[in-house]
Amino acid sequence: MGVQAATGQPDPPTFDRQLSEAVEAFTDRFGRPPRFAAAAPGRVNLIGEHTDYNDGYVLPMAIDRWTVILADRSSQRQSTLWAIDLDELIAVDLTAPLSPVAGSFANYLLGVVDQFAARGHSVPNLDLAVTSTVPMGAGLGSSAAIEVAMATVLEQVTGVQIDRLEKALLCRRAEHTFPGAPCGIMDMFIATQAQRGHALLIDCRSNVARAIPMPPADQITVLIADTNVRHALASSAYAARRSTCRQAAAKLGLDSLREADLGMLATAQLSEHQRRCARHVICESQRVLLAAAALKTNDLDALGELMFDSHASLRDLYEVSCPELDTLVDAAAELRAQGGVIGARMTGGGFGGCAVVLCRTSAIEKVSHRLQRQFARRFGRPPTIFSSPPAGPAHPLRI
Ligand code: GLA
Numbered sequence: 001m002g003v004q005a006a007t008g009q010p011d012p013p014t015f016d017r018q019l020s021e022a023v024e025a026f027t028d029r030f031g032r033p034p035r036f037a038a039a040a041p042g043r044v045n046l047i048g049e050h051t052d053y054n055d056g057y058v059l060p061m062a063i064d065r066w067t068v069i070l071a072d073r074s075s076q077r078q079s080t081l082w083a084i085d086l087d088e089l090i091a092v093d094l095t096a097p098l099s100p101v102a103g104s105f106a107n108y109l110l111g112v113v114d115q116f117a118a119r120g121h122s123v124p125n126l127d128l129a130v131t132s133t134v135p136m137g138a139g140l141g142s143s144a145a146i147e148v149a150m151a152t153v154l155e156q157v158t159g160v161q162i163d164r165l166e167k168a169l170l171c172r173r174a175e176h177t178f179p180g181a182p183c184g185i186m187d188m189f190i191a192t193q194a195q196r197g198h199a200l201l202i203d204c205r206s207n208v209a210r211a212i213p214m215p216p217a218d219q220i221t222v223l224i225a226d227t228n229v230r231h232a233l234a235s236s237a238y239a240a241r242r243s244t245c246r247q248a249a250a251k252l253g254l255d256s257l258r259e260a261d262l263g264m265l266a267t268a269q270l271s272e273h274q275r276r277c278a279r280h281v282i283c284e285s286q287r288v289l290l291a292a293a294a295l296k297t298n299d300l301d302a303l304g305e306l307m308f309d310s311h312a313s314l315r316d317l318y319e320v321s322c323p324e325l326d327t328l329v330d331a332a333a334e335l336r337a338q339g340g341v342i343g344a345r346m347t348g349g350g351f352g353g354c355a356v357v358l359c360r361t362s363a364i365e366k367v368s369h370r371l372q373r374q375f376a377r378r379f380g381r382p383p384t385i386f387s388s389p390p391a392g393p394a395h396p397l398r399i
Contacts, residue, residue, distance in 0.1 A: 040066065053245070071126045079126045139353030141186075226386075234350070341358070
């Protein structure tokens with residue numbers, strides 16, 4: 001909060017305010033308060049980028065930014081789905097077979113309804129409103145937050161409880177089939193299983209996670225710096241990287257790059273691009289394990305080094321960074337020498353979005369001002385900087 005005030009940007013609404021404003025908006029539009037409600041968090045990935053869909057390791061934590069979904073049964077033969085923040089509304093019959101609606105926010109909701117139907121749970125028509133403080137398309141898991149909040153609301157509506165891992169897998173299928181993004185499991189996994197005060201070391205092959213305590217807030221703060229760059233090519237480039245990895249694994253005779261090692265790359269018939277991508281994936285997964293160990297033993301120097309190495313690999317080998325992200329990470333690297341910054345890197349899919357900067361809590365004002373200044377000097381505008389504690393998982397809400 002102090003960071004936002006210091007940089008002249010408005011505080012994000014607190015969760016209580018977000019919820020009460022959403023309930024009021026729902027009540028105004030639909031003429032009665034909602035009966036069902038749920039919230040799901042965004043996330044920031046500390047390290048382990050583009051490893052989840054290669055069956056590797058990731059180390060995300062949930063952030064204190066939430067998607068809230070409110071609903072009640074509809075008395076009509078159709079549902080009204082309303083994105084409060086976009087002021088977009090669509091009418092659709094949820095009891096009929098569903099298909100994606102080109103370019104609509106509703107795909108994140110419809111995909112989940114479709115998955116419930118595929119499991120044999122019939123979803124009735126609903127009046128439904130969605131609102132979110134997770135920045136959209138910023139690499140902070142905003143899509144998964146909507147999907148997991150939706151699944152959590154539908155659990156209440158249908159009376160069906162779904163195991164948390166099953167729910168994450170269901171939401172990933174929803175994302176693949178309706179919005180059509182071939183994402184990995186990380187975002188849905190952390191949204192369903194986050195632990196307050198912890199990061200999760202997730203093995204994306206076995207889907208087993210270990211909670212690692214984050215350092216106390218009075219010592220270390222997680223800053224998130226949003227470049228506000230949203231590249232249209234992000235989703236096609238993401239799919240292209242994913243298929244490059246699949247091709248590289250196939251050429252190595254493996255199911256996934258999780259089974260690959262650097263020795264195999266030396267002798268395999270790979271294109272230069274495939275070799276670089278595979279190299280990133282292999283080394284990044286190793287860095288995640290080292291970073292988790294460093295976090296556990298409070299070896300912050302080692303953790304910081306691994307974060308900077310991860311960024312360099314994403315920039316040079318995997319080629320998913322951009323000048324705005326590099327500028328933030330370079331500025332953070334300069335501050336590292338003075339002791340304020342532990343480590344920094346791009347977070348999420350890349351091509352814009354956010355950098356995560358781990359810094360000493362005593363230095364957050366200085367660090368955020370310096371990031372603002374360096375960034376504004378080059379791009380003529382400031383990034384949006386906020387901090388977040390490691391938040392808890394998706395949950396139903398009582399209105
Ligand atoms: C996006 C996807 C995740 C993951 C990251 C890159 O956020 O949704 O599954 O692949 O990119 O690490």
